Amino acid sequence: MEQQAAQEDIQVEETVEEVFEEAEATPSNEENTAEELKAANEKIAVLEAKLEEESNRYLRLQADFDNSRRRARLDMETAQTYRAQSLVMDLLPNIDNLERALKIEAVDEQTQSLYTGVEMVYRGILEALKKEGVEAIEAVGNEFDPHLHQAVMQEEVEGTESNIVVEEFQKGYKLKDRVIRPAMVKVSQ
Structure with missing residues (x-):
């Protein structure tokens, strides 16, 4: 049993060492959170740029439509006159x-x-x-x-x-x- 207990102690020590090695190899939660936050902010910036671009495109299309409608009305008035x-x-x-x-x-x-x-x-x-x-x-x-x-x-x-x-x-x-x-x-x- 002592042998078995000694073996278990060795296994626990090896597991603890592995966890420490993994912890040292992988960044801490703070580092993970900072990277995730940075990636999320970059994604938000890209999405905001796309939204701004689509909003501008919509406004230009609306202005073109209004100009076309005005031109058509003026053409009709001229034709009537x-x-x-x-x-x-x-x-x-x-x-x-x-x-x-x-x-x-x-x-x-x-x-x-x-x-x-x-x-x-x-x-x-x-x-x-x-x-x-x-x-x-x-x-x-x-x-x-x-x-x-x-x-x-x-x-x-x-x-x-x-x-x-x-x-x-x-x-x-x-x-x-x-x-x-x-x-x-x-x-x-």
Whole structure:
């Protein structure tokens, strides 16, 4: 038994030595906790960076969406405002022809009634266009504006300042604030 007790004491001493060796080989709980805390903090920093990146991405997408919606609304408003532009462009040559027809003098009663009918049609078309926001550009006597007028001739006219419209060859028209057709004019030098 003594031998057995001695053997058990040797085994206990060996186990204690192994535990001490393991304890010395492995870091202490404080060291483990510090390393785990450091690793957890690094992971938290990475996750916070990803969250910040995703948050910024979300905000950019939201701003892009808002800008797209605003652009679409502005495009619709512009289309609504200028919806009559193609119709007006198609009517302008016919209005020019009616104006030429109205420059002819009526000599007899039959021609006078035809003249009156053409004049009524002309006024009706102009009134309909006015309701849509179309207006003629005033040219003669005004200063030449390249945004409103197209100069096809220049002539020196006595008693007139330079750069003044002296004659209009073809009327210009605006739809609301947009020039549809500039007036063709003669300008003084």
